[in-house]
Amino acid sequence: MSDARSLTPLSQSDYDAIEAAVMETARGRWFMAEYAKRNRQADTLQLLGAIGRIERVVGLGVQETSRDASLIEAAALISDLRVDLERISGRAQERSSGLAAQIERAAGSILGATESIQEVAWNLREGGAETALCDRLDRHAAEASQAVGLVDSVVQRIDKIADTIAMLDSSLRAFGEIARD
Numbered sequence: 001m002s003d004a005r006s007l008t009p010l011s012q013s014d015y016d017a018i019e020a021a022v023m024e025t026a027r028g029r030w031f032m033a034e035y036a037k038r039n040r041q042a043d044t045l046q047l048l049g050a051i052g053r054i055e056r057v058v059g060l061g062v063q064e065t066s067r068d069a070s071l072i073e074a075a076a077l078i079s080d081l082r083v084d085l086e087r088i089s090g091r092a093q094e095r096s097s098g099l100a101a102q103i104e105r106a107a108g109s110i111l112g113a114t115e116s117i118q119e120v121a122w123n124l125r126e127g128g129a130e131t132a133l134c135d136r137l138d139r140h141a142a143e144a145s146q147a148v149g150l151v152d153s154v155v156q157r158i159d160k161i162a163d164t165i166a167m168l169d170s171s172l173r174a175f176g177e178i179a180r181d
Contacts, residue, residue, distance in 0.1 A: 074172065085162035107148045121135075
């Protein structure tokens with residue numbers, strides 16, 4: 001007999017408690033980093049799939065009418081992709097409102113916190129605190145800094161992809177204007 005109960009969404013405090021519990025151990029931190037890496041890979045694969053579909057549509061070299069329809073379809077796909085990327089990067093409105101900008105702000109906060117942790121570890125070490133504790137604090141702060149570096153590189157890649165798609169969209173629009181004339 002199957003249990004057909006539906007899952008109830010977690011509250012923010014429940015989520016924070018689970019996250020804190022997972023991040024307490026080295027294995028938990030490894031898991032979260034690996035999960036983030038795989039999630040980024042899934043996003044990249046989805047984007048590459050969309051680009052592949054666009055390439056197939058653009059690459060069809062059949063009759064003139066079929067080619068026009070393909071170009072219109074490709075232009076629509078690229079335009080949709082451009083809108084999605086602008087929403088993520090925040091280019092549709094103010095840059096500061098996009099997901100990429102929010103990630104950058106969070107990364108800056110994390111870097112500030114890691115610097116504070118390293119400073120506390122240094123002060124503790126100077127004050128005669130247990131060396132192993134100070135080393136652990138330094139190591140965890142360094143791990144957080146490395147994770148922020150990975151996140152920052154992903155944001156930069158998203159921006160580059162958004163720029164490329166915007167250029168491709170503009171080129172297709174210009175090509176469409178020339179073809180109509």
